[in-house]
Amino acid sequence: MHEQDHDHDHDHHDHDHDHAEISATERPGYFDILQAALEELLNERKLVTTAEIERQIDVLDSRTPALGATIVARAWTDPDFRQQLLADGRGTCESLGITFYDDTGLIVLENTETVHNLVVCTLCSCYPRPLLGLPPEWYKLKPYRARAVIEPRALLAEFGTIIPDDVEIRVADSTSALRFLVLPLRPKGTDDYTEEQLAALVTRDAMIGVVTVKANDERVAA
Amino acid sequence: MITIEDFMHRLPNDVGGQASPAFARVEHALAPWEKRCHALADVLDYHKLISTEEKRRGVEGLGADVINRLSYYERWATAFAVLLFEKGILTPTELAEKMAEIEARWPDERVSSTGEPRP
Numbered sequence: 316m317h318e319q320d321h322d323h324d325h326d327h328h329d330h331d332h333d334h335a336e337i338s339a340t341e342r343p344g345y346f347d348i349l350q351a352a353l354e355e356l357l358n359e360r361k362l363v364t365t366a367e368i369e370r371q372i373d374v375l376d377s378r379t380p381a382l383g384a385t386i387v388a389r390a391w392t393d394p395d396f397r398q399q400l401l402a403d404g405r406g407t408c409e410s411l412g413i414t415f416y417d418d419t420g421l422i423v424l425e426n427t428e429t430v431h432n433l434v435v436c437t438l439c440s441c442y443p444r445p446l447l448g449l450p451p452e453w454y455k456l457k458p459y460r461a462r463a464v465i466e467p468r469a470l471l472a473e474f475g476t477i478i479p480d481d482v483e484i485r486v487a488d489s490t491s492a493l494r495f496l497v498l499p500l501r502p503k504g505t506d507d508y509t510e511e512q513l514a515a516l517v518t519r520d521a522m523i524g525v526v527t528v529k530a531n532d533e534r535v536a537a
Numbered sequence: 538m539i540t541i542e543d544f545m546h547r548l549p550n551d552v553g554g555q556a557s558p559a560f561a562r563v564e565h566a567l568a569p570w571e572k573r574c575h576a577l578a579d580v581l582d583y584h585k586l587i588s589t590e591e592k593r594r595g596v597e598g599l600g601a602d603v604i605n606r607l608s609y610y611e612r613w614a615t616a617f618a619v620l621l622f623e624k625g626i627l628t629p630t631e632l633a634e635k636m637a638e639i640e641a642r643w644p645d646e647r648v649s650s651t652g653e654p655r656p
Contacts (some may be wrong), residue, residue: 319638342643343570343639343640343643344570346570346611346614347570348636348639348640349614349615349636350570350573350577350633351570351575351639352632352635352636352638352639353577353614353618353621353627353632354573354577355615355635355639356627356631356632356635357577357626360626362584362586362626363577363580363581363584363586367580367583368573368576368577369576371576371577371579371580372572372573372576374579375572375575375576375579375607401639416554416579416583417579417582417583418582421574421622435553437551437553437554438550438551438553438593439550439593439596440609441589449567451562451563451564451565452563452564452565452609453560453563453564456563456610457552457555457557457558458548458558458559458560458561459560460552460557461552461553461554461555461556461557462557462560463553464553464554465553465554470560474562487556488553491588491589491590491593492590512574527550527563533543
């Protein structure tokens, strides 16, 4: 919001202060003030505390696609776990100690040689946040939401993902109560990989279904 | 051309299958207030003050013009205000007074937070 001022400061000061100090001295914009006002009023009414908001910020920061990647890697290496995960997404994740801070169900969609799954939220931006963190901006914008359900093959091609014509594409439209995670196909040539090595291959976009997972040697070649 | 039927058949959020602008793989790091806004949404949902679905419908209720003019979290913050008014938890006067109070903590008048030009 104040990027120009921010850069200016960096050019003319020693780096002996942290960024919080800079932002705290910047005059806030209209929505900064609206947000702060809502928070303070709810605080005064004892409906929401600042401590709760700060705690939730920590929770949000703790959820990244690396968490989802560990689930995928486990499913690739442990067939029993995979069956459980496909049968009960949320319960199986919770059994690993992953808390679902919101009241949402989770369905894990398995990609196969004949089916490729793609996740969208046409109405807004619902996303498996407890497992992947916050969604990317493009996931929340109209082009992705509008096109995913009507021309997924063309949309995927724009991600560089070419799905052969004989592979069915299934598009799952999320709701506020039900979220989806794609279990991608395990790449060929990874039989000797450890679970940790496998997890390192799994990207956020692969768990949304817009790209496939590639082994390390394929990535270099690409 | 958008016809009256288009408006009658769909609410503003219902974009699935519509003609759309070109796709771009946009990423955006959240500003501090945006992250606080997201955290507030989660806490409001947890306390059953405003559920995720109420928030979505609250955004939709802002109407297409407002939705198209505001960024993602600007819509959320605006919808929260409207929903809290509707539920009788806050009044518009209380919010306006609190915003003025917060704004007055920054005495420099050279930059007006409300007069900031929008892109």
